[in-house]
Amino acid sequence: FRFKDSLAEDLQSADLVISHAGAGSCLETLEKGKPLIVVINDKLMDNHQLELAKQLHRDGYVLYCNCSTLVETLQSMDLSALKPFPPGQPEKFASFLDKVLGLQ
Amino acid sequence: TGGHTTEILRLLSCLSESYSPRHYVLADSDKMSEAKIHSFEQKRAETFSKSKFTLDRIPRSREVRQSWISSVVTTLSSILYSLPLTYKRKPDLILCNGPGTCVPVCLSAFLLGLLRIKRTIIVYVESICRVETLSLSGKILYYFSDYFIVQWPDLKKKYPKSIYLGRIV
Numbered sequence: 001f002r003f004k005d006s007l008a009e010d011l012q013s014a015d016l017v018i019s020h021a022g023a024g025s026c027l028e029t030l031e032k033g034k035p036l037i038v039v040i041n042d043k044l045m046d047n048h049q050l051e052l053a054k055q056l057h058r059d060g061y062v063l064y065c066n067c068s069t070l071v072e073t074l075q076s077m078d079l080s081a082l083k084p085f086p087p088g089q090p091e092k093f094a095s096f097l098d099k100v101l102g103l104q
Numbered sequence: 105t106g107g108h109t110t111e112i113l114r115l116l117s118c119l120s121e122s123y124s125p126r127h128y129v130l131a132d133s134d135k136m137s138e139a140k141i142h143s144f145e146q147k148r149a150e151t152f153s154k155s156k157f158t159l160d161r162i163p164r165s166r167e168v169r170q171s172w173i174s175s176v177v178t179t180l181s182s183i184l185y186s187l188p189l190t191y192k193r194k195p196d197l198i199l200c201n202g203p204g205t206c207v208p209v210c211l212s213a214f215l216l217g218l219l220r221i222k223r224t225i226i227v228y229v230e231s232i233c234r235v236e237t238l239s240l241s242g243k244i245l246y247y248f249s250d251y252f253i254v255q256w257p258d259l260k261k262k263y264p265k266s267i268y269l270g271r272i273v
Contacts, residue, residue: 051235088271094118
């Protein structure tokens with residue numbers, strides 16, 4: 001398929017996700033607890049996409065490769081080494097805002 | 105736009121009804137955000153029945169990778185739209201997270217503050233995508249916002265006036 005409104009269903013039933021480095025794709029996948037391999041497109045390199053993918057890899061949440069090393073990565077990957085991704089905490093933001101605005 | 109909308113709706117998810125009415129400002133070329141916002145507000149109305157919100161559009165201030173010089177021109181022309189809008193809404197608080205659209209709105213509010221017409225608190229939350237460098241909006245609004253929040257510790261080190269609360273989306 002080309003575009004769907006939501007990949008939530010497909011994500012839910014997947015065992016492994018291979019994705020580009022877009023933040024939305026990465027975070028949605030990690031939040032569903034699915035193992036993720038991020039593929040960096042060397043030619044289309046949008047540096048700011050890369051920052052998040054690199055950090056997620058450094059923290060041990062995703063595997064990371066480029067188009068030419070994808071096959072090799074799939075063959076040698078150890079998905080059990082990936083750490084579970086803790087969700088973000090918007091409640092911390094709400095508390096912070098309540099505090100500075102004097103709403104607490 | 106897209107990712108920014110998703111992030112900002114997450115930021116809104118835990119806010120109480122004191123943060124009402126909500127005025128959303130979108131770029132005119134943004135096709136997908138309106139649906140996400142309606143969906144968010146509909147759900148919210150299930151819990152908070154008196155929930156109110158509005159939606160306005162302004163011309164997009166900058167295309168991705170648009171040159172610096174032409175960006176100044178297009179941003180200035182966006183201010184021609186955002187200034188009357190900000191004056192009309194007179195928000196107590198502006199919450200934004202980085203799309204080009206937020207710069208003219210914040211600058212308008214800042215200007216209205218200087219002119220003693222309305223003092224608005226500007227809260228900027230840099231996108232979770234920004235780990236080591238700030239977006240262009242962030243670099244500008246670092247100097248104009250009241251509270252500048254980053255989501256990764258490296259940025260807190262580089263921008264000492266920023267606030268680090270961890271990952272909040």
